[in-house]
Amino acid sequence: MLPAVGWLILLTLLLPTAACGNDGNKEAKHDGKPTIAVTYGPLAYLLREVAGERCDVTVTLPPGANPESYDPTMAELRRLGDCAAYFQMNTPGFEESMASRFKALARSDSARVADVSAGIERIEGTHADDSHGDPHIWNSVRNARTIAANMARELSAIDPAGASYYKPRLDSLTASLDALDAEIASTLKASGNRAFAIQHPSLSYFARDYGLEQIPIESDGKEPSPAQMAERLAYAIGHHPSVMFFEREHNPEQAAELARQIGVPLVELRLNSEDWPQQMRKTAAAIAGRKNP
Numbered sequence: 001m002l003p004a005v006g007w008l009i010l011l012t013l014l015l016p017t018a019a020c021g022n023d024g025n026k027e028a029k030h031d032g033k034p035t036i037a038v039t040y041g042p043l044a045y046l047l048r049e050v051a052g053e054r055c056d057v058t059v060t061l062p063p064g065a066n067p068e069s070y071d072p073t074m075a076e077l078r079r080l081g082d083c084a085a086y087f088q089m090n091t092p093g094f095e096e097s098m099a100s101r102f103k104a105l106a107r108s109d110s111a112r113v114a115d116v117s118a119g120i121e122r123i124e125g126t127h128a129d130d131s132h133g134d135p136h137i138w139n140s141v142r143n144a145r146t147i148a149a150n151m152a153r154e155l156s157a158i159d160p161a162g163a164s165y166y167k168p169r170l171d172s173l174t175a176s177l178d179a180l181d182a183e184i185a186s187t188l189k190a191s192g193n194r195a196f197a198i199q200h201p202s203l204s205y206f207a208r209d210y211g212l213e214q215i216p217i218e219s220d221g222k223e224p225s226p227a228q229m230a231e232r233l234a235y236a237i238g239h240h241p242s243v244m245f246f247e248r249e250h251n252p253e254q255a256a257e258l259a260r261q262i263g264v265p266l267v268e269l270r271l272n273s274e275d276w277p278q279q280m281r282k283t284a285a286a287i288a289g290r291k292n293p
């Protein structure tokens with residue numbers, strides 16, 4: 001995060017360049033389609049499904065980057081300034097800072113920041129920085145239904161002529177989300193497994209949807225002390241998880257050692273990727289103890 005003075009300098013540097021349009025993003029501007037920015041891959045997946053050919057989608061967080069520490073490049077900020085809208089979920093940290101940068105950099109007078117998480121009940125007390133509730137809202141097929149409906153509404157406001165195009169696309173996405181939800185529920189029910197261990201608590205909403213216990217190893221979003229680690233490990237062993245999950249932006253070596261000590265398989269998830277339905281399916285299959293989802 002830059003200090004305030006750094007921001008002023010950055011804005012001064014960026015604005016004249018952006019006004020010349022010399023930013024390598026000409027196609028997106030000249031095909032007449034609005035470009036919508038989102039932060040997370042799963043939101044990009046949902047948005048592409050609803051927006052189809054009528055909008056371009058840009059993702060502000062590169063794959064594998066940690067939103068809790070990532071700082072965008074100048075080129076990424078310039079691309080953000082070209083977008084017609086920024087669809088976000090009011091999560092603190094990266095999204096919050098990108099939303100305020102978007103407001104400062106947007107070149108269109110009608111540019112808007114939309115909250116596509118409206119109507120979702122937030123979980124509290126599961127994540128370190130959860131002044132706005134647990135931020136990992138997209139790791140839930142049920143929340144995704146609400147997000148998609150909010151996206152369709154926002155797209156229709158930006159592009160009223162496309163409303164009759166977005167509606168059937170939303171209906172077909174909703175049907176596929178319902179089917180995915182039912183599939184996951186049945187996979188988990190058949191297995192009887194009810195708990196999983198995970199390095200960072202990214203799956204609170206998934207756990208809530210299916211009545212599972214998430215056992216995170218991190219405490220308060222920080223590397224645990226050796227004493228805290230021993231305590232978390234003892235807790236995990238006593239609660240019989242069927243699997244240990246990790247994501248590559250956290251600490252894979254530590255995850256491997258923890259899985260060994262708990263005595264469960266280690267499975268990598270890419271929960272910020274656009275391959276979202278497959279990640280949800282893989283999560284359920286791994287908890288259920290199936291090798292190939």
Ligand SMILES: [Zn+2]
Pocket residue numbers: 127135136200201202
């Ligand atoms: Zn987190």
